[in-house]
Amino acid sequence: MASPSPAGGPAVRLPLAGVRVVDMTLVWAGPSATMFLADWGADVLKVESTQHFQTATRGNVARPSKEEVIALRSWRHAYPNDEPGERPWNRFSLFQNHSRNKRSFTVDLRRPEGMEVLESVLRVSDVLIENNVPETAEGLGVTYEWARSIRPDIVMVQMPAYGLEGEYKNYRSYGSHVEAVSGHTYIRGYPDLDMSSKDEVLFADASGGLVAAFAAVSALHRRRSTGEGAHVELSLVENMIPNLGEAIMDYTMNRRVQDTLGNRDPYRTPQGCYPCRGDDRWITISVGGEAEWRRFARAIGRAVLLDDPRFRTILARRRNHDALDEIIAGWTARRDPNEAMERLQRAGVTAGAVISDADAYRDPHLEARRFFQTITQADIGAYPYPGIMWRASATPNSIRQPPIRLGEHNGYVYRELLGVTGETYDRLEREGHIGEDYAAHIK
């Protein structure tokens, strides 16, 4: 697969061109893993079914009413202009986020004929990724032994929340529970509030998606040199734990259970999030070391702090962090966050405005780097989307294909890839394997 050159010149070959991925992922961590592979040129074939609806992937339900759309209106449950539209499953915010550059085909795997289709696709593929609850995958017969019997050098990546065997094997979990079990939830949030104040963070999904894609590509490296496939098991909790190195190592070395520090840092003082002029406007400031502290005190016009015994050493500043925070907030509260950020940065002080979703689209830096990209998807029209996560100077890259509609590439997969045509194609369509709409019985 090639990326159009921005200058209109010859297309650039993407590094994963020629790699085909069977994508049996759902919800978030799995689909984001395959998105990264699709972004860089892999032919990612998303296996979907018109006969079964997986909640939280293409919507909470397939056909929400307008009232339900409005009642559940939130970032994870957003439909353009609050309209479910004719095919709501092609308009769901969470799915739009991770389904660009892929292809969608439909097949009902709960019928033997459906599994035969999947096997034919697998036979001409390099990677299989799935993040179902293990018993669900096994119930379908989707195991490494099965995959290897079809395609001996397959790279199969499974992403269970906990693991493929043992007591927690089939424990159901969202990213927020992976966060909780890995210990992340415990060490973040407001020090003055208890655990029930913790809101939902889905960092473990983000991390799991990146590392699962890393595992797949790394296994392809070895396959290229040895001819061997691989069976990769990425437990989302086990992947999350290494992100918490400080807390984990403090326990294994010192038997100390770390608690949340809120917005503070053990080595950088002062550090915090301070109110700015306007409604719900904030800036973060993080001062490390004596030189930066001196620059900071001068930048906020309070050089007098440098001689104040409460703040003379880093230990004193840490002891009197609350008092220092009040002084800082007095300075920030009179300023716009961007203005304060510019001023502090010019003085050599680490500061960053807290950028809301609306601010991000106006951010001069993201704009200068052309981070957002406007994409037209037939069922929702044109919208700007966050772009590719990193750049490669010799391989200019961009979003090439809009978020996939259900069954959009049935023609490609069945006709071109598998050579299924004529009466057989029509029959598979009649029997509910091939389609672009969920079956009528699905609400």
Add this chain to the structure above:
Amino acid sequence: MTALLAGLRVLDLTHHVAGPLAAKLLADYGADVIKVERPWGGDPARTRGPFQGDLPHPERSGLFLHLNTSKRGITLNLRHETGRAIFRELAAGADAVIESFRPGTMDRLGIGYEALSALQPRLVLTSISNFGQDGPYRDFRAGEITEYAMGGPMFATGYPGREPMKLGGSVVQSHAGQAAALATVIALFGVDDAGRGDHLDVSIMETQAAGQDRRATMLIAYQFIGHVNGRARRPGALGGGVRPCADGYFSVAAQAHWFPIVMDMVGHPELAEDPRFATVEARNRVEAAEELEPYILPWWMERGMRDIWREAQSRKLLSGPVYSSRDTIEDPYFRQRRYWETISHSATGSIEYPGRPFRVHTMDRQPRRAAPTLGQHNEEVLCGELGFSRRDLGRLRAAGVI
């Protein structure tokens, strides 16, 4: 069987968290990673705790030890012409270089992408920086909290009416490191076909803005419905949320259609039919959360988190306990899976480390090498691979090169 990335040679010029974690991922899965540190003090992460016994020591930082497993380490003064010459020689034989200097530093030192690719056209250079190699914020200072504020969903993290809240530890840096590791193996995979390497620009701000912890979806949703996502949480809505229990806290997912299951579990199946909660809209009222607590909380408070977990999972409810580091480390499931790895190091003795993020079943797990002490492999690399003599090493040391 060979490790996934066996045969790849990577030079790690990075420091702190993001870059070292990227190179660690490559090293833990078999790449030959040589960490190049400055001779004076090395990676500043060596000065960050936690320290074993709480005594600051450059070889006993838990953070550094964790982020640099499986690597070899040398010291090189890149401000010194001889140091740069040695680096160029190493780069000529490397597949990838990962660096996290301020943008422009590598070029100023004469070891930027153009210079290195002239020596090794198939080289992949991965540059990790706060804001990328260009753009108006390029030279801004940043760290964990500011990156999350500017790139990530910090505005929407925390409690309504309170200040936006960062995540725990240094996870934003860690995530950027995982992105950089992925970027590196993808680019390396394309080298054969392209016949040349590439220069990767990993902006930590953009790893957040394109990040899959809510932010990218929030940015899309904002365009769809014009709603700015704030810290607008409804505690306990739909029967979900984090609640105290007998020995800690337990979290269960909120979803309108699972509401009857949660209510049945806590012994109040009648609430699913109660007119106050009979429809999705009714369950989703802001006041519904408070109205439901008296029915749910007592059941929680009478049980321990592991018991609630078993019960909730038997009903297939997405849920889990809020574990401390001790709970996670002591949990029998991950012990049975032999997740934790004990690694011996000359300055600390044997310590238990987080295991590898994924396992490859078709091959044996090789034990990992401990993080290098400062300059530990100077002789092995410089004498063993570049042909310096031990006397040369003495001279290089005296000249401040290593």
